[in-house]
Amino acid sequence: MGNFSVVTISREVESLGDEIALKLSKRLGLTVIDREGWVSFLEKEKPGFPVEPPLEEDKQREWMVVARELLREKAEKQAFILLGRGGQRILEGLDSAFHLLVVAPVKMRLQRIMEKYHQDEVTASRILAEQDLQRERFLLRHFGIDWKNPLYYHLTLNTGAYQVEEACHLVIEAMKKATGKAPLLPAKQASLFEEKNFLKETVVFSHPSEEEFARILDFYNIRWLYEPRTFPLAWDSEGNVIEAFAPDFYLPDFDLFIELTTQRQKLTWKKNKKVRRLKELYPEVKIKIIYARDYQHIVRKFGGTK
Amino acid sequence: MTAPARLGSLVFSREEVQKRVREVGEQISRDYEGRRPLLIVILRGAVYFAVDLSRTLSIPFDIDFMALSPFKPGLQRVEIEKDVDTPLLGRDLLIVEDIVDTGLTLNFLVRSLEKRFPRSIKVCSFLNCPGRRIAEVDIHYFCFEIPDIYVVGYGLDFRGDFRNLPEVYTLYDPTGRDTQILKKMGKGGKK
Numbered sequence: 055m056g057n058f059s060v061v062t063i064s065r066e067v068e069s070l071g072d073e074i075a076l077k078l079s080k081r082l083g084l085t086v087i088d089r090e091g092w093v094s095f096l097e098k099e100k101p102g103f104p105v106e107p108p109l110e111e112d113k114q115r116e117w118m119v120v121a122r123e124l125l126r127e128k129a130e131k132q133a134f135i136l137l138g139r140g141g142q143r144i145l146e147g148l149d150s151a152f153h154l155l156v157v158a159p160v161k162m163r164l165q166r167i168m169e170k171y172h173q174d175e176v177t178a179s180r181i182l183a184e185q186d187l188q189r190e191r192f193l194l195r196h197f198g199i200d201w202k203n204p205l206y207y208h209l210t211l212n213t214g215a216y217q218v219e220e221a222c223h224l225v226i227e228a229m230k231k232a233t234g235k236a237p238l239l240p241a242k243q244a245s246l247f248e249e250k251n252f253l254k255e256t257v258v259f260s261h262p263s264e265e266e267f268a269r270i271l272d273f274y275n276i277r278w279l280y281e282p283r284t285f286p287l288a289w290d291s292e293g294n295v296i297e298a299f300a301p302d303f304y305l306p307d308f309d310l311f312i313e314l315t316t317q318r319q320k321l322t323w324k325k326n327k328k329v330r331r332l333k334e335l336y337p338e339v340k341i342k343i344i345y346a347r348d349y350q351h352i353v354r355k356f357g358g359t360k
Numbered sequence: 361m362t363a364p365a366r367l368g369s370l371v372f373s374r375e376e377v378q379k380r381v382r383e384v385g386e387q388i389s390r391d392y393e394g395r396r397p398l399l400i401v402i403l404r405g406a407v408y409f410a411v412d413l414s415r416t417l418s419i420p421f422d423i424d425f426m427a428l429s430p431f432k433p434g435l436q437r438v439e440i441e442k443d444v445d446t447p448l449l450g451r452d453l454l455i456v457e458d459i460v461d462t463g464l465t466l467n468f469l470v471r472s473l474e475k476r477f478p479r480s481i482k483v484c485s486f487l488n489c490p491g492r493r494i495a496e497v498d499i500h501y502f503c504f505e506i507p508d509i510y511v512v513g514y515g516l517d518f519r520g521d522f523r524n525l526p527e528v529y530t531l532y533d534p535t536g537r538d539t540q541i542l543k544k545m546g547k548g549g550k551k
Contacts, residue, residue, distance in 0.1 A: 274438055276467070342493075
């Protein structure tokens, strides 16, 4: 497997990522560390160490450093596959780790859920949306990443285009041909292993008010992600997304999405409609619209003479 | 030159304010019976409320003050401009605020104080405006909950003015929006 001693596999729900991990493990003679394996590994190597990173920023950073070191030490003794568990984040920037993302078209994933749970299409859509959301929130809150960003990975595989066997072949070929350097991190995310959050400066905001709001959040040391998630709101008869909504900010510490609008309140009906629809489809998502008036108040208050 | 701001409608009269402050003070006295809380007053707005509140307490207490730097472009992070002089280890802290709306300041403050290992931290705010909340914070005591309106008086200012009023008013709002909201609350008398 070239110079790599770890393969991290991140996968969409029902995208055949688990099957690829299993097949790869047989082909390359590697063990697979999944959730269960991760728990046993920690019990053995560092009893009492939390299985997931804590939510507090400083503790999260400490957790990540320890987990990375444990995995790096293990990789020096024996190569392995890390399935999920935020592997792409824990081992980001490590030259000996190959990061793979497995995706599949919604239609195929829906079909698999319908067969697996014996459900109709509507119920399966809901199950899939919930599971996707859970995964997204877990990685945002505990690892602070937009995990679907392909820049975290050496390779993104669409199992809508390849069978498991072919997919494994492609992974092995990609590992042979890789430069041996870790992928450059996506611009929106700062590395946990960098002292400065300098990459946030490269975020391109659509509106100056968003930039100012981000500065206020930074000022109060509140972590944020800019437009990290797009929520599909409507689909056509073939399952293609025809309407979607990407709230401006996500605050992982409060599990809260924020949409800023500087339009007059009378003109915000379209946005209100989208938010109402989002709440219907994703009732567990917390979202708040900050209207022009609220926003002016915030700016006035924080620019004022408190 | 900016025109001077004008007061709008009366939101809480002096009598209403004093009655609620007394009630909250009595509740705090009951809750902290047998203990000696440290009141941490956040400068500058909360001073008026803190003075009145402390006079209603029937328990022994200590008082100290903190001030945070206001947000301004160029300043990267909020800073504690004036810190407490009292050691906080093992103390029961009661943060006294004038208003909690977005919760950003208070969230920062609570996180900062937690690092000094007090026994407990509670928050007492004169006004609570949950409609504007961004950062989650627990408000244990408050005198009044208000809707999304801009108010002044009883420590709350607009560009430094109106802090010394013993009542709470809205600022003059030519659109009439605040007046409508106040009417729904059964409020809205003129000064």
